[in-house]
Amino acid sequence: MTTASYFFGIAAALLVLFFVVEMLRRRRLRERHAVWWIVAGILALVIGIFPQTLIWAAGIVGVEVPTNLVFFVSLSILFLVCIQHSAELTHLEDKTRVLAEHSALLNERVSVLESALQEAGRKDAK
Known part of the structure; x- marks a missing residue:
C-alpha cells in the first residue's frame, strides 16, 4: 500500500471517531x-x-487475504448494530402498545363519565 492510502485510512478513522463523539456531545446519538x-x-x-x-x-x-478479515469484522x-437496533425496536414497540392500550382505557373512562354527566344533567333538567 502507498503512504497516501495509509494516511487516508487514518484520516477516515479519525473522522468517524470525531463524528461519533460530536453526535454524542450534541445528544444526537446515545451512548x-x-x-x-x-x-x-x-x-x-x-x-x-x-x-x-x-x-x-x-x-x-487463518485468513489468507488480510482485507477479507477487514470485511468480515466490518460485517x-x-x-451487531442491527441486532442492537432490533432489540431496541422490539422494546419500543412493546412500550407503544402498552401506551395505546392505556390511552384507549382512559378514553373509554372519559366517555363513560361524560355519558353519566349528560344523563345526570337530563334528570336535573326534568
Missing part, C-alpha cells in the same frame, strides 16, 4: 448506540497506524 461505532473507529485507527497488526491478526485467525460489527 449505547455509539459503542459499536467507537469500536469500529478505534479498530480502523489501529489498523491505519499499525498496518502490520492486520497481517498479524489475519495470520492468527460483524454491522450485524
Whole structure:
C-alpha cells in the first residue's frame, strides 16, 4: 500500500471517531448506540497506524487475504448494530402498545363519565 492510502485510512478513522463523539456531545446519538461505532473507529485507527497488526491478526485467525478479515469484522460489527437496533425496536414497540392500550382505557373512562354527566344533567333538567 502507498503512504497516501495509509494516511487516508487514518484520516477516515479519525473522522468517524470525531463524528461519533460530536453526535454524542450534541445528544444526537446515545451512548449505547455509539459503542459499536467507537469500536469500529478505534479498530480502523489501529489498523491505519499499525498496518502490520492486520497481517498479524489475519495470520492468527487463518485468513489468507488480510482485507477479507477487514470485511468480515466490518460485517460483524454491522450485524451487531442491527441486532442492537432490533432489540431496541422490539422494546419500543412493546412500550407503544402498552401506551395505546392505556390511552384507549382512559378514553373509554372519559366517555363513560361524560355519558353519566349528560344523563345526570337530563334528570336535573326534568
